Amino acid sequence: MKIVLIGYMGSGKSAIGKKLAEVLNLPFKDLDTEIENREGTTVSEIFSSRGEIYFRKIENAILKEILALDESFVLATGGGTPCYADSITVLTNRDNVTSVYLKVPLEVLTERLFFEKDSRPLLSHLETKELLNDFIRKHLFERVYYYNQANKIVEVEDKSIDEVVKEITSTLF
Numbered sequence: 719m720k721i722v723l724i725g726y727m728g729s730g731k732s733a734i735g736k737k738l739a740e741v742l743n744l745p746f747k748d749l750d751t752e753i754e755n756r757e758g759t760t761v762s763e764i765f766s767s768r769g770e771i772y773f774r775k776i777e778n779a780i781l782k783e784i785l786a787l788d789e790s791f792v793l794a795t796g797g798g799t800p801c802y803a804d805s806i807t808v809l810t811n812r813d814n815v816t817s818v819y820l821k822v823p824l825e826v827l828t829e830r831l832f833f834e835k836d837s838r839p840l841l842s843h844l845e846t847k848e849l850l851n852d853f854i855r856k857h858l859f860e861r862v863y864y865y866n867q868a869n870k871i872v873e874v875e876d877k878s879i880d881e882v883v884k885e886i887t888s889t890l891f
């Protein structure tokens with residue numbers, strides 16, 4: 719069983735993935751952390767020193783390596799993971815992989831990301847909540863085409879992390 723969380727930045731993939739893995743008693747992997755361990759530096763540093771195209775290349779390659787492992791796990795992806803190269807195909811068309819889209823309203827994403835934008839290189843330059851909201855609205859519009867192809871879609875709305883974990887487990891079993 720390979721459960722893979724996809725969705726926009728701030729949708730809770732990392733936090734919910736960690737909790738879901740605990741509940742299901744499975745190992746937890748975070749694609750950003752795997753990339754950071756491999757490159758020996760942070761995602762922000764990779765974006766600034768090597769550029770986004772380099773990041774997307776290794777993100778796709780490491781995703782495929784992880785999905786090829788002969789073990790069960792919960793994997794949190796990065797917000798852009800399904801939107802580049804053939805990643806959406808490997809996330810949605812494999813018998814042993816269940817991709818889950820954490821669908822979170824724009825206003826909730828903006829509120830959460832305003833306090834965490836500095837750790838996300840695509841958002842860190844957006845100085846005000848209005849600019850951030852405007853950027854996320856357009857970016858999300860481009861990306862939902864990919865997110866909506868997930869095997870399961872979970873409406874997060876204003877649910878707590880524990881409530882979302884319960885909802886995911888109930889849609890899986």
Ligand SMILES: Nc1ncnc2c1ncn2[C@@H]1O[C@H](COP(=O)(O)OP(=O)(O)O)[C@@H](O)[C@H]1O
Binds near residue numbers: 725
């Ligand atoms: N359902 C939720 N309710 C409240 N806060 C949440 C929820 N899911 C995630 N968070 C918080 O939102 C922030 C972004 O979550 P994170 O897991 O880093 O998102 P992602 O990995 O999708 O970018 C974190 O501070 C996290 O604790």
Ligand SMILES: O=C(O)C1=C[C@@H](OP(=O)(O)O)[C@@H](O)[C@H](O)C1
Binds near residue numbers: 731796838
């Ligand atoms: O949406 C994106 O393009 C990105 C999302 C980030 O992960 P989170 O979604 O966990 O923040 C990280 O992979 C990188 O900053 C790029």
Ligand SMILES: [Mg+2]
Binds near residue numbers: 731
């Ligand atoms: Mg994350």
